[in-house]
Amino acid sequence: MIDIGINLTNQRFHEDLELVIENAKLSGVNALMVTGTSIEESQQALALCLQHPDYLYCTAGIHPHDAKTFDDKSLESLRKLAVNKQVKAIGECGLDFNRNFSTPAEQEFSFVQQLELAVELQLPVFMHERDANERFIELLKPYIKQLPNAVLHCFTGSQADLERCLALDLHIGITGWICDERRGGELIDLVKLIPQDRLMIETDGPYLLPRSMRPKPKSSRNEPKYLPYIAQAVANARGESLKQLVQQTEQNSKLFFKL
Template identity: 55%
Template sequence: MVDIGVNLTDHAFSADRDNVIAQAFEAGVTSLIVTGTNLNESHQAVKLCQQYNPGLWCTAGIHPHHAKEWNEHHLAELKNLTHEQCVVAIGETGLDFNRNFSPPEQQLFAFEQQLKLAAEVALPVFLHERDAHTEQLKLLKQYRPHIQGGVIHCFTGNREELENYLELDLYVGITGWICDERRGLHLQELVKLIPENRLVLETDSPYLLPRTLRPKPKSRRNEPRHLTHINQQIAQMLELSESELAKRTTDNANRLFKLN
């Protein structure tokens, strides 16, 4: 299986990163895509991939929370990182108007710069969006003809938003959020609307520990090995075998990120 979104550079994994990766591989999650959320973490993600090759790939980008840090140096550095074979997407990029850790105008600028970069280097985009769907969709429609596809990471939106992303022929990343009986019930219906060739799975670890996981780890830390649990839960919702869903989502991830 492929976990398309793992924050392996997070300090939560500092003490036992080797073990976390080993346990993921043992569980059958043998391909991990490490998320780059700022320039420093994108460099760290590349180093991790080089250290643990094969099995690890990464994205390189600037999360909207860090958009206020953007300058021409960032653009040049990100472009240099795309020369590394392990870098398979531009991101995590997009818009987040929920907390506005960076002003909206700076988010829009950094996002557009990364869409242009993705078009130039022929890589897909790894997308984040929260409370900014209209603005994000406008930019995506403008640049979609020029980029090599992408995935809306950790999708938690509504049906209209899902349909908008699917109309742009994007992939949809589903996390353990779908296992949350408080916030994820709507996703249990929406996941049935995602075409079988557009669904990909992710843990977004160390965040979003599935609430249906038993026993729960004492640390409450999510790990890539728990992707098997997410796969199990969604397979039941889709009335598929776990192996069939694992094959579909793995094929989709391999196709999107050209892992093979």
């Protein structure tokens, strides 16, 4: 298994990071993709990866929440980070019109700038989208054929959203959202529609602890050791064996990120 989205730079991992990594390995997770969400977080992600170069890899980007921080120096900072072989994608970038921590205009500018950088560097993009699917697709579409690969991580949208994404041949990342009885019911049905070679799995820890885990962990922190539980939920929803699902998603992730 490969966890394609884990926020290891989050402060909730600071006290026991080495244990989190060790427990991931013991749980059958063979690589972690550490998410970069700002210049600072991307720098921290790369520093972590350099300490564990055969196990940790990362993205470098500016999340839509942080798009307001995008300035004249941002692209050059991302370009310098992306030269390192541990950096496997540009992102997390995209649009989030749910919370609008940055204005839509700031988000769109930051997203397009990062798409252009990914094309220039010929790196995949690791993307976020919430309540903005049609505009997200509209901005992405002119670049998609120039990009080596693109994934929408933590998919939580509708069938129409998924169909628009698959029409552009996007990869789709599935998290513990599928284990949430309050919000994940639609995703259980939709995950069947994702082609085998487009599906990847992730925890997005420390967020989105699978709510249906029994016994329920004492901590609300999600972490990579719980990826097998998410994999089983996805396999069940798709009517596949766990072994089949794990082999396919790991192969997809290795090809996507060139691991």
